[in-house]
Amino acid sequence: MSIKISNLSHTYSKGTTFEKKALDDINITIERGEFIGLIGHTGSGKSTLIQHLNVLLRPDTGSIIIDGEDIHADKGRLKAIRSKVGLVFQYPEHQLFEMTVFKDVAFGPANMGIAEDETRQRVEDALAIVGIPPELHEKSPFELSGGQKRRVAIAGVLAMKPEILVLDEPTAGLDPRGRDEILGRIKEMHEKLKLTVILVSHSMEDIARLVDRIFVINHGKIALFGPPAEIFAQTQQLETIGLSSTQAAYVAKHLQEKGFKLPDGIYTVDGAVTEILKVVRG
């Protein structure tokens, strides 16, 4: 049971002067229940890649097999695939349209043809997960703050109960507390429900804290992949493609250069604290 992306290429505006090869021969395999981080600089093709995962874009060449099914094969299966793969867009608050928060979150489940009681339950659960209190349920989504809107929009996807959750920079522009809260909830769901999560983020700190495995994408190609400890140790490579390692990794590296006997593979703050304390206390 997995997501298998093979030889995926995608070119925008093919055959015009604005032709742009956004993805170039991508090969990725993701196992069920993994928490994946996808990083890359602006315009590297992250959003393009994840839009293929629920058939919003079609590949020029290559295929995506999810649980043994080629998702681009059968148009009749679109809805089923889109409810299985939940995609939270970059700035999802721009998609809100209903009269009330509740109705907006119910839009997805209603489209899936889910019964009313069940929809009600799902909406309430989803809004609880993202931390929207019940007194806001009947408000207009346009009266909420930016951060609250974002949460409602995320709930709109969660209410569809996807098995694979894909998030495109879900915390861009949120305050640190809101960011930690939302990411914490997602991590929780990942652990409790064995949800497969693919997180696109520009925050190396968030990625380092959360994910099991990282794919680094550069100019539409997979440049590096592996567990965070491996990826964040390759400071040089990350920097040449316009990214960086985590703060903690840099601190650890500087300390090593200054002669501290720290082990390799430190990339989170917690990890760094433990290791440094070990050295300092002997």
Place this chain on the structure above:
Amino acid sequence: MLKITIGQYYHANSFIHRLDARMKLLCTIIFITVLFFVGNFLGYALAAVYLAIVIMASKVPPKYLFRGLRAILFIIVFTTFLNVFFTQGEDILFAIGPVQITLQGLLNAARMATRLVMLIVGSSILTLTTTPIQLTDAIEFSLKPFKKIGVPAHEIAMMMTIALRFIPTLIEEMDKIMKAQMARGADFDTGGLIKKAKSLVPLLVPLFISSFRRADDLALAMEARCYRGDVGRTRMKQMKLAMRDYKALAVMTIFVALIFALEYLARIWGIW
């Protein structure tokens, strides 16, 4: 999707591209007007040759030019049909019941179709070789004389510029919202008329909201930079007529003279 421009400006470096937008606008208007005076086939042939030369000089691949025709294919077919079947005339070629096909009908149909095709291709050359901004500047310039009678030339041009500037943005935005709603299972393609209209709500509401927000932001940004309308405003790019513009005008004049000469001769010789 991302870089759609209205009229599909095709970037190239050609004689036609470098011409002053005002001159191109003038020549296009002359060309279109002249087309309506042409009645004989020699004239059409000359116009076609002229158009072909301009197309070659513009370095725009013909594929782009004729793409615009697809949109009006129906109109061409429809007028041809009307002309063929409903023109009264003496030289009846054959008749099926009350419907007669006459020589005059066929000729009229051919004239009309040629005229329409040339009209579209001719004006496409203008929009393909002139950026929307240059074009609105040219329109503002040509509306200036009407300012005295209360035509808000500057405001019209500014509105057009802004509209043109935001069409690609809106298309991009629409694409994004559409995808986001499709990811939530929205279905824009199937169902009857009412269902389809209803399915547009999740698309249009966010689109309107973002347009209003954009309009607000833009107004604020313009005010912050002291925009006060037309009065005392100077341009970053001054429009200046160069030698090539006069050359183009000369060629155009020769073309017009030839067309009218041909038309005169055709009358004398009795060519269709």
